[in-house]
Amino acid sequence: MSPGLPDLVSIREVGPRDGFQNEPEIIATGDKIALIDRLARTGIKRIEATSFVRADVIPQLADGPQVLAGIDVPDGVSMSVLVPNERGLDNALAHRDRFHEVGVFLSASETHNRKNVNRSVEESLAGLDRVIPRALEASLKVEAVIATSFGCPYEGHVDPERVFAIVRRLIDAGAGEIGFGDTTGMANPVQVGAFFTEAIARFGDEVLITAHFHNTRGQGLANAVAALQAGCVSFESSFGELGGCPVPAGATGNIATEDLVSMLHEMGVQTGIDLPAVLDAARAVRDLLGRPLGSHTLVAGPVDWG
């Protein structure tokens, strides 16, 4: 371990949802299942497998039920699905035995929330006041992700106090985990350090605090280190550096799981994840998609200390 850093962090793989949903070509259901099965055998303990959004909004994830039915989930691996609203939760609950957690989301920025889900932030929060308790009744864990927590491509600066007020509402509604999303890669390490220090001080005893960074401007791992130094022990990333955000177009790139794992292990922070196995999965999705991906370690390989 390293002084001042945690011994162990947890990583949720979001590629099968956040990554795949941004792919323009439909990926065959069987291919998705094979990739998730592979990821679930890398030591990754949390995987966002799909979402229950309207098929006409995100056709790529219209096969959510088939994916959930087809995957072979090892003991100890927690599958989550993203639901946009109560209808999405209803649809997900029809497959309740196939997953363990739900993710819900809204944006801290009014404009981004409206462009993304056509609701005001208050309308989203009112909806989550119904969705989260119903998920808890179904014995599901609930992560609530707050998009544009560090800045909005439409509104610019987002006041952390506004974000923290949303956190309070989400905790009161029953969320057990809060994910802070740097949806379009506007965060910087100084901002992230201050933000997570404050978030953990205020809410760290009540909920799990999770960091969700994008590598839009190459700062994704620098932000991850800043969050780690502030005490964050839970991260989301995407194999191959797949992913992004549909709004605005071109806002691409979650941090790559293999780059994050490589860096953390080199820093003496454990993840329980087998890096070569994740690289195999990233290689498989690269071959499937047939184009170079943003991941660095996928090209360079792990550090070889001889």
Add this chain to the structure above:
Amino acid sequence: MSPGLPDLVSIREVGPRDGFQNEPEIIATGDKIALIDRLARTGIKRIEATSFVRADVIPQLADGPQVLAGIDVPDGVSMSVLVPNERGLDNALAHRDRFHEVGVFLSASETHNRKNVNRSVEESLAGLDRVIPRALEASLKVEAVIATSFGCPYEGHVDPERVFAIVRRLIDAGAGEIGFGDTTGMANPVQVGAFFTEAIARFGDEVLITAHFHNTRGQGLANAVAALQAGCVSFESSFGELGGCPVPAGATGNIATEDLVSMLHEMGVQTGIDLPAVLDAARAVRDLLGRPLGSHTLVAGPVDWG
């Protein structure tokens, strides 16, 4: 400014040397001149313009004299050239009025040094005992870069004490600046933080300490932040994320100047550099080379806070 961080850092643009030398296709001399002239008008105050290596070893930089003769250097911008040995220095000195600094180099790792310059580390140091004083006699500033300071692709771990012993020799020979190169992207932020803290404590009063990171495994900017937190105020980077190291093949990617500048400015650390102007230069070299480059901000654009 941000607490604990410097107000201002200096960046040397190394793309015209470290970047171009890794390009497989020869870049026309006139194109090199136009790009350097453009970079010299971005607020960047230090540029590594070319090197004086044997033309049969690096044909791409065989036009060093023509490049130096052709560039139009604004007042206050310092041009440097890399010289591999005394013969290289002689060749450079024939154009003494066209540049201000020389860079010299060796590797901390015996194997990497031998593969790169076919000498032992001791032989390289003996050569620098002659080269550095001669450069000083010509009123040139001297940066000595120590490659593989954080790890060697052949030998693995490189003992910092070995690196620091080399630093002592280089300072005694007259070097005014020591650059620590993470030549093949093996460094991690914890290692970098400890290394620069120690290097600055030992040598910071005697020489300028410069960080030279590669983004081989996506950690380049995270390492830059770690060096910055340790007190480093001098960095090297390459527009477009051009560059790498010829040994071993495929070890690509200096950190991108525009990604570094974007991050530093967002963190409240000034560079004196105009980010849009650097992005214009990166766009020009991308168009010239005709392929996507590794730079992130070149794709995403600067952060827009509205």
